[in-house]
Amino acid sequence: MIFGSDAVSKSPQFVPDDRSRSWLAASLADIIQHLGEAAMAPRWLADPQPRGLPLANDLDSLFDLVCGLQAEIGQRDLEFTLLEMEPGRPAVPPGFEPLGDPTGHLMHTFARGQELVLLASAGLFRVRELLMASIARELGRMGLWQAGPSEVIASIDDEAAAELGGVALGMAPWLANGAYIFENACCGGGCGLNLREIKAGLSLPEICYALALDARRKGIGRWGAGKGLGATQKAAFKASWGSIGKGATLAALAAAGGERSLGA
Numbered sequence: 001m002i003f004g005s006d007a008v009s010k011s012p013q014f015v016p017d018d019r020s021r022s023w024l025a026a027s028l029a030d031i032i033q034h035l036g037e038a039a040m041a042p043r044w045l046a047d048p049q050p051r052g053l054p055l056a057n058d059l060d061s062l063f064d065l066v067c068g069l070q071a072e073i074g075q076r077d078l079e080f081t082l083l084e085m086e087p088g089r090p091a092v093p094p095g096f097e098p099l100g101d102p103t104g105h106l107m108h109t110f111a112r113g114q115e116l117v118l119l120a121s122a123g124l125f126r127v128r129e130l131l132m133a134s135i136a137r138e139l140g141r142m143g144l145w146q147a148g149p150s151e152v153i154a155s156i157d158d159e160a161a162a163e164l165g166g167v168a169l170g171m172a173p174w175l176a177n178g179a180y181i182f183e184n185a186c187c188g189g190g191c192g193l194n195l196r197e198i199k200a201g202l203s204l205p206e207i208c209y210a211l212a213l214d215a216r217r218k219g220i221g222r223w224g225a226g227k228g229l230g231a232t233q234k235a236a237f238k239a240s241w242g243s244i245g246k247g248a249t250l251a252a253l254a255a256a257g258g259e260r261s262l263g264a
Contacts, residue, residue: 014239016205021243024164024210030152031164032217035143038074042218043170045072046228057122059084066118066135073139073169078146080109080116092117099141100158104199107134109141116142129230130198132171133178137201140165159201164210170218172211173225176233179204208236212244 016024032039063082070076085091096110096117106124110117118138124131141162144153153161166175182200202210215225222241226234 014205014208014236015243016203016209016240020206021209024206025213027156027160028164028168028210028213030156031144031161032168034147034150034153035165035168036147038143039168041074041170042220043073044173044215044218044220044225045069045170046173046225057084057125059120062120062125066139069135069139069171073143073171075139075143075146078116078142080118080142082118082120085119085121091119099145100162104197105134105137106130106198107138109138109145111145116145127181129174129177129181132174133181133200136166136169136171136174136178137162139171140167140169143169157201159199161201163201163207167207167210167214170214172207172214173228173233175200175202176204176207176211176237177228177230179207180230180233204233205236205240208233209240209243211237212240215241216244 015021059082066080066082070078083092092110093112096112096115099109099111102108102110102119106121108119110119124134137159144161144165156164163175166172179200179202182198183204200207211225215222222238225241226237229237
């Protein structure tokens, strides 16, 4: 299975190949079941600039934004400490270990027992799309951690699982917009970040296919599901939407998500 930038360079198509589509559908269904009630609400967070979006290096406003989103996605009782990455200082207090692979990220979650630390780089504030994609991925990661260990989830690549968790919780548009930045290694102008060193778990076609699957599962129409996407992301999403039939794949996702409408 090929994920991320390698998948894009070898298969520059808007719709993933058959094998990847099957894997994405099966993995998303597993993650929905693991997340349980939090993933069963027909939630869709599409606003590319939600209220309270921090526009400068302000950890307090970032903390408030993440906490506000937690309240929307069923993580109201999940507490964390937000720390800034600082040169010359240990990344996190002793004993904390990363959940998944922290390399190539501007934000990442660490755990020690039942404690969580969310580590953020100052560069996170420079590109809105990367900020929201990072938050979506880490909230997906926190949700999977909160749900407890699972052999099935452990068999999925950690970063892909975290992003699919974000999809299941209703944040797919943010992940799709972020994937576009990751793959082009360009934000469109002077952010000062070396975007070639930043990576995503899933490629743009993969995350847009997962977005289409989740929208259909939740009974959200194509226009509503595509709201907030950039032009290229919207084109990839539209191609994936058209490639999904109402067969066994959607039936399995509907069962995982509580038998909700599959949309049109």
